[in-house]
Amino acid sequence: MENQQIIKSDKAAIAVAFTEHLQKLTQEKSRVYLALSGGSTPNVLFKLWAEDYRTGLPWDRIHFFWGDERCVPPDHADSNFRTASELFLSKLPIPAQNIHRIHGEDDPEKEAERYSHELKMIIPEEDGFPVFDLIMLGMGDDGHTASIFPHQMELLESDAVCGVATHPISGQIRVTLTGKTINKAKEIAFLVTGAGKKEKVTHILGKQEGYEQFPAAHIQPPNGQVYWFMDEAAAAGLSK
Numbered sequence: 001m002e003n004q005q006i007i008k009s010d011k012a013a014i015a016v017a018f019t020e021h022l023q024k025l026t027q028e029k030s031r032v033y034l035a036l037s038g039g040s041t042p043n044v045l046f047k048l049w050a051e052d053y054r055t056g057l058p059w060d061r062i063h064f065f066w067g068d069e070r071c072v073p074p075d076h077a078d079s080n081f082r083t084a085s086e087l088f089l090s091k092l093p094i095p096a097q098n099i100h101r102i103h104g105e106d107d108p109e110k111e112a113e114r115y116s117h118e119l120k121m122i123i124p125e126e127d128g129f130p131v132f133d134l135i136m137l138g139m140g141d142d143g144h145t146a147s148i149f150p151h152q153m154e155l156l157e158s159d160a161v162c163g164v165a166t167h168p169i170s171g172q173i174r175v176t177l178t179g180k181t182i183n184k185a186k187e188i189a190f191l192v193t194g195a196g197k198k199e200k201v202t203h204i205l206g207k208q209e210g211y212e213q214f215p216a217a218h219i220q221p222p223n224g225q226v227y228w229f230m231d232e233a234a235a236a237g238l239s240k
C-alpha cells in the first residue's frame, strides 16, 4: 500500500492528528498493541495525552511497548521509558500490566531475547513475529529508524524479533525491534517534525538516488499501512 502523508502546520497539530488516528483505532479494536518511538519528537504527544486526553482515550485497552530502548537504567536521562513515564504513563490511569518496557539495565543480548519472548507471549504472531496494531517510529537525520542505523542494515533482514544495535556516534548500545518485526505491523506511523528532517524526508519519500541506503526507506510492511505524520517544516521539500 502507498505511504499516506499527513502534513500539518506544526508538531502540536501533528500530535493531535496522530492522537485522533489512535482514537479511531481504539474504536475498532478491543485491545491495541502499540509500540512507542523514542527520542524527543514524541514528547509533545505524550504531554498532550497527559494534559488533554485523560478521558479521551481508553487507556486500560492500550498496551504500551517500545520500538527501541537505550541500554541504560530506567531512571537514566537517556531512557525512552523514563521519558514516557514522566510525561504520561505516570499521570494517566494506565494499568501497570499494560506497560511493557525494554529492560535497558540488563545485558543487551539477553534482553533482546527476553523482550522478543515477551512480545510473542502477549501479541498475536505471524511467521514467528508479533503483529503490532500500530508502531510509532521516528527518523533520525541520518535516516535511521527505531535503532536501526545505516551502518547496521543487517538489522533490517535479521530473523530475530529484537536485535542489539550501536549508535554510530555515541557508541551507545540499544535494543531494537528488527526490520522484519516492524514490517509485520498492521499500521506504522512515522512522526517526523522540524526542518532538520526535511532533507532526509525529501530524499526517502522522493525515492531520490541512493535512498535505499537509509533504514527508514525499508519500512514497507507488505500487509500494513504506513503513515508519515509530518509538520510543514519536515515536509517542505516534497512535491505538492
Ligand code: 6PG
Residues within 6 Å of the ligand: 037, 038, 039, 040, 041, 042, 067, 068, 069, 070, 080, 137, 138, 139, 140, 141, 144, 145, 146, 147
Ligand atoms: C531513539 C528513537 C530514534 C528516534 C530518532 C528521532 O530511541 O532515539 O527511537 O529512532 O526516533 O532518532 O529522534 P528525535 O525525535 O529526537 O529527532
